[in-house]
Amino acid sequence: MANDTLNVELLRVDGLSLAARTGSGHWLSMDTSSAGGGHGGAASPVELVLAALAGCMAMDILSMLAKMRARIEDFRIEARAERAPEPPRVFTKVDLTIRVRGDVKPRQIEKAIALSHERYCSVGAMLKPSVPIAHHYVLEPSTALADAESPNPPEGASRSDA
DSSP: OOOOOOOEEEEEEETTEEEEEETTSOEEEEOOOGGGTSOOOSOOHHHHHHHHHHHHHHHHHHHHHHHTTOEEEEEEEEEEEEEOSSTTOOEEEEEEEEEEEEEOOHHHHHHHHHHIIIIIOHHHHHHTTTSOEEEEEEEEOOHHHHHHHOSSOOTTOOOOOO
16 A cells, blocks of 8 residues: 655755755755745746646656557647736646657547546646646657658658668
8 A cells, every 4th residue: 555645844945945855855946036035046836836737647648658558759748827816826727738749549648638637647636626727639740650751861861662
């Protein structure tokens, strides 16, 4: 059975610059902009929440696509969040664009996104009750397939039809 308790120790570095050590022994830095009283030397806590959502979804989606034997050459998530104008400036809308290049079928990415959003992503599950989270995906063809079909090989590459 997995440990159900997470621990983080947070230390003030200087001003509003902070360092957090996770229970797994990893360190991460936090700061805010100079306009907010910080040095702007690290991501803000709110940026880390958005990054955590993208990271959680990515780990789920990549794991599921691997189980589906999809071949992934490149993967990225572009996450955008709109915030309320007044404190506490919570997210009012989150939009995730998932970009995948490789040999991935639409039904595979759709299933992986749906399962992550509806069942597996704990960060998303915590955010969903308070903010709408939209997902979109873009499938880009495999560069290996595109190169094989291209009549003119890329510069520096050779092609043999023999």
